[in-house]
Amino acid sequence: METRAALTALAGLAHDTRLALFRLLVPAGHDGLAAGNLGAQLKLPPATLSFHLKELRHAGLVSQRRQGRAIYYAADYAVMDALIAYLTENCCQGAACEPAQSAPRTRKTRDRHV
Amino acid sequence: METRAALTALAGLAHDTRLALFRLLVPAGHDGLAAGNLGAQLKLPPATLSFHLKELRHAGLVSQRRQGRAIYYAADYAVMDALIAYLTENCCQGAACEPAQSAPRTRKTRDRHV
DNA sequence: TCCATGTTTCTAGATTATTGGAAATATAAA
DNA sequence: TTTATATTTCCAATAATCTAGAAACATGGA
Numbered sequence A, B: 001m002e003t004r005a006a007l008t009a010l011a012g013l014a015h016d017t018r019l020a021l022f023r024l025l026v027p028a029g030h031d032g033l034a035a036g037n038l039g040a041q042l043k044l045p046p047a048t049l050s051f052h053l054k055e056l057r058h059a060g061l062v063s064q065r066r067q068g069r070a071i072y073y074a075a076d077y078a079v080m081d082a083l084i085a086y087l088t089e090n091c092c093q094g095a096a097c098e099p100a101q102s103a104p105r106t107r108k109t110r111d112r113h114v
Numbered sequence C: 001t002c003c004a005t006g007t008t009t010c011t012a013g014a015t016t017a018t019t020g021g022a023a024a025t026a027t028a029a030a
Numbered sequence D: 001t002t003t004a005t006a007t008t009t010c011c012a013a014t015a016a017t018c019t020a021g022a023a024a025c026a027t028g029g030a
Helices: A003-013 A016-028 A035-042 A046-058 A077-091 A107-111 B003-013 B016-028 B035-042 B046-058 B077-091 B107-111
Strands: A062-067 A070-075 B062-067 B070-075
Touching: A003 A016, A003 A046, A003 A077, A003 B003, A003 B016, A016 A035, A016 A046, A016 A062, A016 A070, A016 B003, A016 B077, A035 A046, A035 A070, A046 A062, A046 A070, A077 B016, A077 B077, B003 B016, B003 B046, B003 B077, B016 B035, B016 B046, B016 B062, B016 B070, B035 B046, B035 B070, B046 B062, B046 B070
Parallel strands: none
Antiparallel strands: A062 A070, B062 B070
16 A cells, blocks of 8 residues: 555544444445444434545545445445555554564565455 | 544544654654654754644654754654554454454454553 | 754644535435 | 435535744753
């Protein structure tokens, strides 16, 4: 993941409504949850909900799928994983970051599936 | 790490200049770099530099230490590590996030030193 | 003491993000 | 068709963040 994309993903998560939305989607798995369901859980007016879901989508953190009248959103784990890899590699370099761990994860180890 | 702190750390990193500052500090280790050094590398006016360093400091991502006339900033690896742990646990749950990996990291495994 | 250097704080304007009502769009069901 | 439901887009107001000049502060050296 490049710095530009990492920045976009960070900005996507750096808002309490969006982080809450994303955290609701994480355990919902690949099927995700309908927009209405998310809005009801967080008590958000529809326009506000839609605004934040769009931000998450532009950050590549969630995907969208229509099913009947409902639109389902699902977490994109690959982008999240790439962000974690980016932070580990670029912001947590060397042994300093994980003193109790055997070895820091490297790009090669983590990026196989990205 | 709690959601509120994670949000603060995410917002701290979610800006061009601040991510660049933090990335300069990461390889600089515990000694860190002088504010002036950082400002010169990124060509920032002093007030702008100071503004962003303050943000990073409030997010707990960097520490400050005066030495003579210079003020040295250093990355706080513990907070960064805690953020990565938070994202791994809360935003990357289950096997979904690391399909090519043996087992997802758990809170117990990662939090020993935090 | 006086001056130079490194950095911060003050401040105000500029930019960008967020909010939510109202209208528009898409789908499904009667 | 018509109506109901789910959601988005439009838009204007508000809020938050960012920028950088100028002034202030702290330290060290002459």
